[in-house]
Amino acid sequence: MAIRLTADVDAAIRAHGRATFPHECCGALLGSAGVAREAFQLPNTTEEGPRRRFLVRPDDYRVAENRARQGGFELLGFYHSHPDHPARPSQYDLDHAWPSFSYVIVSVMAGQDAMLTSWRLKPDRSAFDEEPVDIIHSPDHEITT
Amino acid sequence: MTKILIPTPLRPFTDKLDTVEVDGATVGELLHNLTAKYGGLKQHLYAADGKLRSFVNIYVNDDDIRYLQKEQTPLKGGETVSIIPSVAGGAPAVTEALPELSGDEIKRYSRHLIMPEVGVDGQRKLKAAKVLCIGAGGLGSPAAMYLAAAGVGTLGIVDYDVVDFSNLQRQIIHGTPDVGRAKLASAKDRLNALNPNVHVETYEEALSSDNALRLFAGYDVVLDGTDNFPTRYLVNDACVLTGKPNAYGSIFRFEGQASVFAAKDGPCYRCLYPEPPPPGLVPSCAEGGVFGVLPGIIGVIQATETIKLILGAGEPLIGRFLIYDALRMRFRELKLRKDADCPVCGTHPTVTKLIDYEQFCGVAPHQVAAAAAPPTSMDALTARELKAELDRGDEIVIVDVREPQEFQINRLPGSVLIPLGELPKRYVELDPNANIVMQCKSGMRSAKAQEFLRSKGFTRVRNLTGGVLGWIDQVDPTQPKY
Numbered sequence: 001m002a003i004r005l006t007a008d009v010d011a012a013i014r015a016h017g018r019a020t021f022p023h024e025c026c027g028a029l030l031g032s033a034g035v036a037r038e039a040f041q042l043p044n045t046t047e048e049g050p051r052r053r054f055l056v057r058p059d060d061y062r063v064a065e066n067r068a069r070q071g072g073f074e075l076l077g078f079y080h081s082h083p084d085h086p087a088r089p090s091q092y093d094l095d096h097a098w099p100s101f102s103y104v105i106v107s108v109m110a111g112q113d114a115m116l117t118s119w120r121l122k123p124d125r126s127a128f129d130e131e132p133v134d135i136i137h138s139p140d141h142e143i144t145t
Numbered sequence: 146m147t148k149i150l151i152p153t154p155l156r157p158f159t160d161k162l163d164t165v166e167v168d169g170a171t172v173g174e175l176l177h178n179l180t181a182k183y184g185g186l187k188q189h190l191y192a193a194d195g196k197l198r199s200f201v202n203i204y205v206n207d208d209d210i211r212y213l214q215k216e217q218t219p220l221k222g223g224e225t226v227s228i229i230p231s232v233a234g235g236a237p238a239v240t241e242a243l244p245e246l247s248g249d250e251i252k253r254y255s256r257h258l259i260m261p262e263v264g265v266d267g268q269r270k271l272k273a274a275k276v277l278c279i280g281a282g283g284l285g286s287p288a289a290m291y292l293a294a295a296g297v298g299t300l301g302i303v304d305y306d307v308v309d310f311s312n313l314q315r316q317i318i319h320g321t322p323d324v325g326r327a328k329l330a331s332a333k334d335r336l337n338a339l340n341p342n343v344h345v346e347t348y349e350e351a352l353s354s355d356n357a358l359r360l361f362a363g364y365d366v367v368l369d370g371t372d373n374f375p376t377r378y379l380v381n382d383a384c385v386l387t388g389k390p391n392a393y394g395s396i397f398r399f400e401g402q403a404s405v406f407a408a409k410d411g412p413c414y415r416c417l418y419p420e421p422p423p424p425g426l427v428p429s430c431a432e433g434g435v436f437g438v439l440p441g442i443i444g445v446i447q448a449t450e451t452i453k454l455i456l457g458a459g460e461p462l463i464g465r466f467l468i469y470d471a472l473r474m475r476f477r478e479l480k481l482r483k484d485a486d487c488p489v490c491g492t493h494p495t496v497t498k499l500i501d502y503e504q505f506c507g508v509a510p511h512q513v514a515a516a517a518a519p520p521t522s523m524d525a526l527t528a529r530e531l532k533a534e535l536d537r538g539d540e541i542v543i544v545d546v547r548e549p550q551e552f553q554i555n556r557l558p559g560s561v562l563i564p565l566g567e568l569p570k571r572y573v574e575l576d577p578n579a580n581i582v583m584q585c586k587s588g589m590r591s592a593k594a595q596e597f598l599r600s601k602g603f604t605r606v607r608n609l610t611g612g613v614l615g616w617i618d619q620v621d622p623t624q625p626k627y
Contacts, residue, residue: 024235053235058202061230065153075153078232085236093234096200098154099189125188
């Protein structure tokens with residue numbers, strides 16, 4: 001499995017991570033056929049300290065699913081940032097993961113976006129598998145040729 | 146049949162359906178039937194203990210079942226049940242940037258740095274650590290000195306007492322020239338001299354339900370060096386409520402105790418002692434005495450455990466209760482278990498905020514002052530009144546209920562020694578119709594003795610207010626005080 005992000009989605013996730021630094025950002029990935037075409041920002045409602053945690057509540061989850069449906073998209077997964085930490089999932093991420101979603105993590109070091117990775121929960125919930133991230137740099141060019 | 150809306154991530158387990166229909170009289174039954182039909186769902190909805198995972202939200206129409214009757218919420222059929230994810234995550238556990246060590250600090254701590262259990266990183270953890278000592282007395286003195294020497298970066302001390310001559314036998318942070326000074330000022334000077342790298346924060350106030358949570362919040366570990374039950378319960382409860390481990394110690398005469406309470410998943414003081422002893426049953430060190438080196442041993446055990454907690458090294462004294470007998474030179478260890486029914490750290494705590502601990506321990510806040518207040522003439526008399534009665538030739542039996550060692554230091558002329566503990570079998574030595582005055586050091590123990598004799602039918606028993614100390618102050622200043 002791989003996830004493909006449009007260059008706009010890649011840029012939007014990174015910009016969101018920089019904007020909320022030193023707090024974690026979060027949002028939904030909307031798209032179809034394994035291509036994320038929108039990074040839909042959601043509020044980080046954690047009460048455990050937003051430097052190290054994010055939480056998307058059920059109401060916001062529903063907003064994200066509705067938005068996907070309206071745009072003719074699917075909900076492919078979620079993204080969040082790791083301020084001053086590598087883009088690797090934590091035990092906490094694993095404990096709270098849903099199956100079949102892509103979990104995109106962007107590392108934001110000292111306010112600057114760095115590595116971006118994507119992960120999927122193993123079927124037995126024991127760990128994450130890293131999946132390749134392909135950035136589609138010029139979708140317009142693809143269409144015109 | 147009830148309609149269940151399946152969220153995107155679970156659809157691979159429901160043959161890609163976003164809606165399925167299942168029977169069930171309650172939400173729990175419905176979910177049971179759902180996972181029976183679609184087996185792959187189970188591990189994602191339920192944790193290993195059979196409970197719904199915390200990030201799985203079940204709604205009946207628009208209501209979260211947490212606010213209905215949870216899994217017992219009844220279903221009539223016709224409702225729409227939705228499984229709605231919460232999505233959570235975050236960065237790995239905190240490793241805050243630790244402070245660097247200066248060249249001087251590397252020299253100072255070199256014996257730590259060459260051991261792998263501490264090392265440079267451990268020493269930096271100590272430098273970053275904040276420890277709050279409750280009290281700068283017998284236990285707090287050696288503990289604070291070793292913590293400062295070991296390089297704990299911030300030491301807070303709560304105390305409002307003044308150094309007294311009688312402290313110097315064990316409170317080694319204070320010296321003879323410090324008598325009369327505030328303990329905090331004396332302690333701070335000593336700690337700064339020992340290690341100027343340590344930041345000493347002082348709080349000249351009594352620890353109370355009003356300030357404990359605020360004080361504890363800024364620290365990593367609390368070291369309990371208190372000498373009374375109300376404060377001990379207060380420290381315990383505040384540690385549980387703020388999530389700070391409590392390096393506990395206590396001392397009496399030749400015996401000491403130590404443990405680590407309120408650590409994550411460990412028992413607390415209330416798991417061991419849910420209720421305090423009746424007031425007056427357990428004497429204080431001021432009443433019963435304490436072996437001067439004993440707090441050295443116990444306070445340093447508390448400091449050892451504090452440092453181990455900071456380093457994450459070794460086996461902490463969590464769930465273990467250490468008892469030390471200095472006379473027999475023996476250590477014993479009891480196993481402690483976290484009590485699921487503990488009123489403060491159990492699964493359904495009834496104590497969720499700090500309470501009035503003096504009331505909880507049955508101690509009136511101004512009990513000492515009340516005991517010293519002028520009593521009625523039938524019950525008590527002052528040293529001056531006693532002297533006048535003796536001078537005019539009244540026949541009075543003076544019974545001293547202190548211990549023999551105390552009797553050696555000072556006494557009232559002609560007094561008979563019957564220690565309080567021996568009174569129940571020796572009261573028969575006294576004439577029930579005699580004119581008796583009971584006396585101890587300050588009047589507390591003799592009041593108990595007076596009560597006891599009255600219960601045995603003695604009619605003319607009075608208590609000497611202020612005890613032998615009052616006698617020395619008012620009548621005979623030539624005798625020493627202790």
